[in-house]
Amino acid sequence: MLTTIEKIIFVLLALTSAGFFFHGVATIVRSVRAGRPGPELKSVPASLIKAGITVLFQRTIFKARRVLSAVHLGLFFGLITYAFVNLVDALEGLVPGFDLVYGGRHLAFPFLNAHAINTFNLISDLMSGALLFSITVMLVRRFIVKDKRLSYRENVLLHPKVLTGGQAVDSLIVDVFVIMHVIARLSSQAFRLDAGPDPFMPIASAINGLFGASETGVHVAWWISLGWVLFILPYITRSKHTHFTVGPINLGLAKQNPRGQLDPAVPLQTANGNHYEPGAKHIHDLAWKRLLDPYACVQCNRCQDVCPANFYGRPLSPSALEVNKRYLLKEATFGAHPDRLLLPLTETVISPEAVWSCTTCYACVRVCPVGNEPMADIVDIRRRLILDGAELDSGVQNALQSLATNGNWMSKGKRLRGRWAKEMEFPIKNATEEPVETLWFVGDTASFDERVIPNTQMVARVFNHAGLDFGILYQNESNAGNDVRRVGEEGLFEQLVEQNMEAFGKAQFQRIVTTDPHSFNTLKNEYPQFGGKFEVKHYTVALLRLFEEGKLTVKNKLPHYKVTFHDPCYLGRYNGGFTAPRKLLELVGVEFDEMPRNCENSFCCGAGGGQIWMGKVAPGERPAENRIKEALATFEKNPGDKQQLFIVTCPKDMIMYSDAVKTTGNEGRIEVRDLIQLVAEAVGVEEPEMVA
Ligand code: SF4
Ligand code: SF4
Known part of the structure; x- marks a missing residue:
């Protein structure tokens, strides 16, 4: 279809586009590789295949916003189809006789039969419609309805480019590209229909009905359609739309260790001889995988929607954190402001107040469709702030001091930990003095807080009623350290682990039961990092087991x-x-x-x-x-x-x-x-x- 001159121009432009595209990819790879070593990843090919299947079925986006996610399906499958369509269109331009309208009437390729071609034409044509519909919904949502979920609170730290509308411009460019590209492609097909409508190309046939066939029209529309692609490919590597390709890869490389296990404060893989300070002060103190996160980020703000701190009006937005990281990396790697990499993360990606607002609830990580971990960045930033002696909230400061001195955050003497047990009408074993089947790790709040102690005592009564052989550690128990670690006090966390491991060493037991989910989490998921491998159950599971074993039976139903x-x-x-x-x-x-x-x-x-x-x-x-x-x-x-x-x-x-x-x-x-x-x-x- 193309003239020889057009073919030469196209090939030269395609090579230039590929050059800029690969330059963009290389700079992203370089910026990610500048991060610290991350936790070891196992079975990467299998994880990537699994992520590919997950993305193909769009499973992760349906965790929230179901209607919009359904609209996104049209966009997703439309773009996938179009990746193939563009290759075929390029062949139509470059290969003489390669013309697929009317089931491939002039086609000199016997291995392509008319049925296959018509099926391809129908899918391409319908997917063009789906793409136009979906992209229009997205445009209306962002620019006309101005969905508030796509904006940030005024108190959230944002990169200057975000404040001046950089994200919106990115979206607009790509949205306009998709619309222009699809319309041009449909027109290019419509102008070829010189023998009337093709039933397998209903939308193109409708356009043909309006404008008829035109050889010049085919050329112009083909160049607009494919020319846009040559422009957009390098642009994508420099825009937020890196998520098209990085998203699935990032999902395949997502957190593999248990959700409740934080990565160590310094990388375990230090074979390159580098010395690492705990936590993160600058962007390249983050593990490489977390430098990949911002390139994968869809900037959908699903994480912000579920963030309790953001709900509470705090200046924390997990999505803004990822967006700021991407702008910071981009301006440094593409040469504008490399000096900004030397600024603390608390000045460039997240404010100190936001850092201290996170409840570590994991909702942002759970909901993210591309496997990002903004919470892990926050914990790493806390770790370094603590190490650098940052001024802490007075309540946190007092709690940490008490934890260091008393092993609990409530400023109570160690010996008072078991006082609630001594007030019971039956003895509760000291597991460091006699063997027990179940070691009950009670936790600070359940041991000391007067509002909670009646419940603690009731747990003991029910265990006793069921004939469970249990005991507690009394003054030998210390706070398990779950929240201490999440505040960023890694040293104190390790001290608490050591104290508890020493206490466990004195006791004989088969399993641990906890009343506190925080203790449960760290004992189950993090103590194994320090050699403490135990069977750990929450008391709800222990109670259910007692019912299943017939040791507890319901005497009074409670329908009231x-x-x-x-x-x-x-x-x-x-x-x-x-x-x-x-x-x-x-x-x-x-x-x-x-x-x-x-x-x-x-x-x-x-x-x-x-x-x-x-x-x-x-x-x-x-x-x-x-x-x-x-x-x-x-x-x-x-x-x-x-x-x-x-x-x-x-x-x-x-x-x-x-x-x-x-x-x-x-x-x-x-x-x-x-x-x-x-x-x-x-x-x-x-x-x-x-x-x-
Ligand atoms: S873990 Fe932190 S940042 Fe993430 S949703 Fe919860 S409070 Fe927000
Ligand atoms: S971090 Fe994940 S959930 Fe948050 S905006 Fe980015 S892609 Fe969306």
Whole structure:
């Protein structure tokens, strides 16, 4: 179809485009390789294939925003189809006689039959329509409706390019490219239809009906269609649309160790002889994989939607963190401001206040369709801030001091840890003095907080009622260190691990049971990094097992309660502990209403990652208050006169939500109870105040 001169021009332009494209790819690779060694990745080819299949079926985007995700399907499959269509179009231009309209009427390639060609034509034509529809929806959403979910709070640190609309320009260029490209391609096909409509090209045939066939039109439209591609390929490597290709790769290289296990503060792979300070101060202190994250980022803000800190009006946006990282890397690698790489991350990608707002709830990582880990960056930045002696919130400072001195964050003497046990009406074994089957790791809040101790004692009564052979560590137990590590105090975390490992060494036990999901998480997932490999169960799983073994039986069903259940982040999202609490609720016979945000999508109470220690309370509706309102709204869908309960399985949740019920003025409408209270009532174990 093309003249010889046109072919020469096309080949030269294609080579130039490929040159700029590969230069773009090489600079990205170079900037990523400048990061620190990351955790060792296993079975990379298998992971990449799995990620490819996941992306092909678009599984990860349907975790949120289902309607928009469905629209995105048209965009995704349209672009995949068009990658192939563009190759075929190039052949039509370059190879004489390669003409696919009307089932390939002039085609001199016997291995391509008319059925295959017509199928290809039909798919291409329909996918053109799907692409135009999807891209129009995206354009309307961003530029006309101005969906708020695509914007950032005013208090979030943003790169100057974002503030001046760089993201919007990127989107506009690519959206306009797709529209122009698809229209030009459809027109190029339409102008070829010199024998009337082709039933396998309905959209092109409709355009042909308006403008007819034209040899000049074919050339002009072909050049616009393919010329755009030659321009956009290098542009993509320099824009936010790197996610087209990096997204699936990043997903294939995503976190392989357990969700609840943080990467070490310094890389384990130090074979290159480099010395590494713990944590991250500058962008290249981050592991290489986390420098790949910003190139994979779709900038969809799904992570921001689910972030409790962002909800609470804090200056934290996990997506802004990734966006800022990309602009920082881009301006440095493409030569504009390499000096900015030397600035601390707290000046370039995330504000210090935002760093200290994260609850480490993992919601952002879970929802990200391309496997990004903004939370891991935040923990690494905290680690270096702590090391550099940054000024901390007074509450955090006090908690850390107490943890270092007393092994608990509540400024209580070590010997007081087992006081609740000594007040019991039966003895509780000291596991460091006599062997036990189950070692109960009680945790700070459950051991010391007067608001929670009645629940702790009830757990002991139910265990005792079931004949469980259990004991505790008394003063030998220290805080397990989960939140200490997430605050960034790696040294103190290791000290606490050492103390607990010493205590475990003195005890004889078969398994550990915890009441606190935070302790559960670190004991299960992080102690193995320090040689502590134990069977660790949350008490809900232990209780369910006691029912299954017939050691606990329901004597009184509880249909007079209408309950909802809050999945704690460190039990649910981190460790998949969704089933046992729900089975227990079913066993005790309550009426159970599930809140809209449940299981993986549960909304954090706002206490994790050291937030419960913070001295300053920010203004605005707190996540726990929002959650209580969600529970009440859930109950209102199915009103009645039953007693309404908000069920928790975490001592911190007991505190957070009891406070939230008061501060939202909902006392009398809803009551917060630990699941153990329902179990105790159902199996006939008395409330503490009823015991003589
Ligand atoms: S871990 Fe939770 S609080 Fe932290 S950035 Fe992610 S969503 Fe926000
Ligand atoms: S980090 Fe993930 S969820 Fe957040 S904006 Fe980027 S792609 Fe979307």
